[in-house]
Amino acid sequence: MDAQPVIFVDADACPVKPEVIKVAERHGLMVTFVANGGLRPSRDPMIRNVVVSAGFDAADDWIVDNVSGSDIVITADVPLAGRCVEKDAHVIGPTGRLFDDANIGMATAMRDLNQHLRESGEIKGYNAAFSPKDRSRFLESLDRTVRRALRQTSTQAT
Numbered sequence: 001m002d003a004q005p006v007i008f009v010d011a012d013a014c015p016v017k018p019e020v021i022k023v024a025e026r027h028g029l030m031v032t033f034v035a036n037g038g039l040r041p042s043r044d045p046m047i048r049n050v051v052v053s054a055g056f057d058a059a060d061d062w063i064v065d066n067v068s069g070s071d072i073v074i075t076a077d078v079p080l081a082g083r084c085v086e087k088d089a090h091v092i093g094p095t096g097r098l099f100d101d102a103n104i105g106m107a108t109a110m111r112d113l114n115q116h117l118r119e120s121g122e123i124k125g126y127n128a129a130f131s132p133k134d135r136s137r138f139l140e141s142l143d144r145t146v147r148r149a150l151r152q153t154s155t156q157a158t
Helices: 017-027 058-066 078-086 104-119 132-157
Strands: 006-010 030-035 047-051 072-074 090-092
Touching (some): 006 017, 006 058, 017 030, 030 058, 058 078, 072 078, 072 132, 078 090, 078 104, 090 132
Parallel strands (some): 006 030, 006 072, 072 090
């Protein structure tokens, strides 16, 4: 039988860590938090903390090097999402937005456009506040994605 999916979290500034743990516990999945530092230790054997160097994209690189097709990645970082989609991982943003082959190109283009507009002063660089609706949407999206990943691993095992 294939291994269960693992949930990888781009943990620097991730607002949904407690929600990830809650869903992972319900489904019996391992969670790996990856960050440059500042992770709280956990005694839970299903939670792994990986602290990488402070190098540029070190956490992203670690996640990409360790993720596989049935795994789930939680990130707001569009370039990281694109790299994980290329590896056939299931990718979700903290607001519940799914990244996949159908939308990662547009997400990347919009990110690049907004970055250009911020740099040229056309728009301000403010991110919308994280809302209770975002949290709820994330929980629903993660639960649905976990069930899909579990089905995928069970069909691969047959």
